[in-house]
Amino acid sequence: xxxxxxxxxxxLAVALIGTAVAVPAYPQEPxxxxxxxxxxxxxxxxxxxxxxxxxxxxxRLLEGSPTLYDARRELGWALIAAGRISEAEEQFQSxxxxxxRDTESWKGLLEAGRKSGKRNEIVQALERxxxxxxxxxxxxxxxxxxxxxRGRFAEAEQxxxxxxxx
Amino acid sequence: xxxxxxxxxxxxxxxxxxxxxxxxxxxPDERSVWLLAARNARKLGAYEQAxxxxxxxxxxxxxxxxxxxxxxWLLVETGRTADALEQFEAAAALAPDNLAxxxxxxxxxxxxxxxxxxxxxFDSILNRFSGNTATTLERDGKEALWLGQxxRAEAAFERxxxxxxxxxxxxxxxxxxxARQERPAEAQALYRRLLAAAPGHRQAALxxxxxxxxxxxxxxxxxxxxxxxxxxxxxxxxxGLAGAEGRWYVSDELSARLGYQNAQFHFGRxxxxxxxxxLKFGYRPYGYLRLDGFMTALHYDHLGRDRVNVGASLxxxxxxxxxxxxxxxxxxxxxxxxxxxxxxxxxxxxxxxSGALGRRIDWTIEGNYANYSDDNTRIGGELQASYRLLWFPxxxxxxxxxxxxxxxxxxxxxxxxAYATNTVAVEFQYWFGYPTxxxxxxxxxxxxxxxxxxxSIDSNGKPFNEARGRLTYALVPKLDVGLxxxxxxxxxxxxxSAEGLISYTF
Numbered sequence: 038x039x040x041x042x043x044x045x046x047x048x049l050a051v052a053l054i055g056t057a058v059a060v061p062a063y064p065q066e067p068x069x070x071x072x073x074x075x076x077x078x079x080x081x082x083x084x085x086x087x088x089x090x091x092x093x094x095x096x097r098l099l100e101g102s103p104t105l106y107d108a109r110r111e112l113g114w115a116l117i118a119a120g121r122i123s124e125a126e127e128q129f130q131s132x133x134x135x136x137x138r139d140t141e142s143w144k145g146l147l148e149a150g151r152k153s154g155k156r157n158e159i160v161q162a163l164e165r166x167x168x169x170x171x172x173x174x175x176x177x178x179x180x181x182x183x184x185x186x187r188g189r190f191a192e193a194e195q196x197x198x199x200x201x202x203x
Numbered sequence: 204x205x206x207x208x209x210x211x212x213x214x215x216x217x218x219x220x221x222x223x224x225x226x227x228x229x230x231p232d233e234r235s236v237w238l239l240a241a242r243n244a245r246k247l248g249a250y251e252q253a254x255x256x257x258x259x260x261x262x263x264x265x266x267x268x269x270x271x272x273x274x275x276w277l278l279v280e281t282g283r284t285a286d287a288l289e290q291f292e293a294a295a296a297l298a299p300d301n302l303a304x305x306x307x308x309x310x311x312x313x314x315x316x317x318x319x320x321x322x323x324x325f326d327s328i329l330n331r332f333s334g335n336t337a338t339t340l341e342r343d344g345k346e347a348l349w350l351g352q353x354x355r356a357e358a359a360f361e362r363x364x365x366x367x368x369x370x371x372x373x374x375x376x377x378x379x380x381x382a383r384q385e386r387p388a389e390a391q392a393l394y395r396r397l398l399a400a401a402p403g404h405r406q407a408a409l410x411x412x413x414x415x416x417x418x419x420x421x422x423x424x425x426x427x428x429x430x431x432x433x434x435x436x437x438x439x440x441x442x443g444l445a446g447a448e449g450r451w452y453v454s455d456e457l458s459a460r461l462g463y464q465n466a467q468f469h470f471g472r473x474x475x476x477x478x479x480x481x482l483k484f485g486y487r488p489y490g491y492l493r494l495d496g497f498m499t500a501l502h503y504d505h506l507g508r509d510r511v512n513v514g515a516s517l518x519x520x521x522x523x524x525x526x527x528x529x530x531x532x533x534x535x536x537x538x539x540x541x542x543x544x545x546x547x548x549x550x551x552x553x554x555x556x557s558g559a560l561g562r563r564i565d566w567t568i569e570g571n572y573a574n575y576s577d578d579n580t581r582i583g584g585e586l587q588a589s590y591r592l593l594w595f596p597x598x599x600x601x602x603x604x605x606x607x608x609x610x611x612x613x614x615x616x617x618x619x620x621a622y623a624t625n626t627v628a629v630e631f632q633y634w635f636g637y638p639t640x641x642x643x644x645x646x647x648x649x650x651x652x653x654x655x656x657x658x659s660i661d662s663n664g665k666p667f668n669e670a671r672g673r674l675t676y677a678l679v680p681k682l683d684v685g686l687x688x689x690x691x692x693x694x695x696x697x698x699x700s701a702e703g704l705i706s707y708t709f
Contacts, residue, residue: 174230174231175230175231178231178235178236178239181239181243182239185239185242185243185246188246190243190246190247191247193239193243194243194244194247197236197239197240197243200231200236200240201236201237201240
């Protein structure tokens with residue numbers, strides 16, 4: 038009898054402890070749902086071509102979770118699509134501040150540079166991308182072409198030599 | 204659960220982004236790489252490497268006429284015009300409907316100095332693209348330019364540049380025409396316009412540089428010696444002229460020269476010294492109208508005589524390719540001791556018309572009248588015709604000259620009642636190019652030599668042999684030297700003269 042009382046007591050105690058642990062999680066549940074919905078909603082808006090709505094949703098998401106860098110990068114691309122280039126650059130720079138080797142953000146900066154016609158930024162982004170992905174011939178070709186078009190022929194020649202395997 | 208979902212969504216998003224990026228990332232095709240490599244090497248001045256790379260690009264796809272044409276341009280730039288022609292022809296064959304390419308091929312023959320072939324190419328283009336105004340104007344302008352008919356060429360090119368404001372070829376040609384008409388400021392404006400449209404146009408940059416130099420003051424020093432003996436002593440004079448002359452371009456319309464010469468006459472054991480101060484001017488209100496003049500103040504030592512010689516010449520190019528000239532001059536007559544010591548002067552008026560028959564024959568007819576201060580007159584006429592065998596930069600011409608004149612009275616100088624000469628001659632001239640061997644710019648026609656040999660028979664049946672040689676060469680960009688020699692030998696008259704010149708541009 039005593040043994041059964043002990044068993045039940047243990048079970049009850051475990052149940053109580055479990056309940057006590059589980060209870061604080063309940064208030065967070067609405068917050069998690071909102072992030073999920075915001076991200077889904079932002080992507081859906083992007084797919085629909087409604088970039089301004091996507092941007093609003095991404096921003097709301099990042100207000101609550103500023104370290105969601107993938108979402109921040111997606112916001113950068115949405116801003117580019119909406120033609121808000123300087124804001125997009127800020128987002129990519131923000132990601133790169135935390136992750137300097139993030140190639141996707143460098144590509145975002147490259148695209149932003151192209152959209153805004155900032156030649157120095159284009160070269161800088163391509164140089165960094167070639168450094169991070171030295172085997173990507175397309176990026177090296179773009180860099181060589183950019184340097185050539187800017188009259189930096191000697192620098193372009195270095196990359197051309199790599200492309201030609203000289 | 205939801206947290207995991209968000210993380211999964213972000214991962215899917217990243218995968219999606221990567222997939223999209225991977226789809227965007229295309230391996231550059233080898234032809235593009237070689238083409239960029241060739242263009243870059245060209246910009247670096249590594250021409251041989253650029254040519255090899257162009258050839259590699261073309262080997263990958265022999266139908267790419269754009270790369271072939273670019274290689275043609277590069278070969279032109281490196282002076283390998285014959286190779287360039289092959290490339291332009293190949294490109295034109297691959298793109299027979301590309302008018303620009305066809306016109307380039309025709310131009311390339313012009314750059315190779317194959318003018319008749321170039322005109323034939325233009326005619327072929329006009330047959331294929333009938334009624335193409337721009338090609339018609341370019342063909343007519345080029346033909347006139349190559350024949351030296353600058354006014355006609357300019358008129359055609361000015362109409363063409365209205366149709367094609369960015370046509371670098373026509374802008375360059377207009378610049379060359381302005382340079383040949385001694386209007387450097389206009390040439391410079393055209394070169395600057397061309398360089399704004401095509402910053403890499405090497406010849407325009409060189410033309411601009413040389414044209415700016417032409418406007419700077421110039422100082423020339425020269426010495427000439429002349430010895431004429433014959434006709435029973437009636438033409439018997441020997442003198443040396445040492446001089447210095449400065450030149451200023453006031454504007455495209457007006458230029459001036461101021462010089463001093465010292466003349467030393469040798470009459471047997473006697474000698475006579477004269478000093479000459481000369482002011483010359485050139486006035487060119489239009490490219491086709493020129494007025495040149497001079498005024499010389501002379502002082503003869505020992506004789507204590509002061510004189511003024513003057514002259515003016517007016518030239519007008521008609522739209523029908525004729526050049527009309529009229530000139531007048533009043534000069535002291537330097538033929539023998541008597542004419543110099545007695546101070547005989549001559550007032551000479553001449554008028555001429557010159558033109559061309561077809562692409563090879565040039566002709567000039569001149570009539571002249573002279574009045575001498577010792578109550579004598581002379582009337583003369585001359586016909587000159589030449590047949591062009593070679594074109595620039597080598598010129599080989601066969602010449603004929605018939606000259607006749609008669610004096611009213613017999614005098615101490617050579618003054619027969621009637622006298623005529625018939626001359627046949629051959630002349631060869633070669634331009635070296637400047638400052639490199641392959642640049643033949645109107646601003647720098649200085650590096651050249653010419654050789655002339657002629658045989659004349661006069662109205663008395665006496666034969667004359669005449670030889671001439673002339674060399675001009677730029678020692679350094681600012682310093683030119685020149686040398687000319689002339690010799691006539693016959694049983695009745697001998698002459699020789701030599702002149703050396705050195706000029707410095709400030």
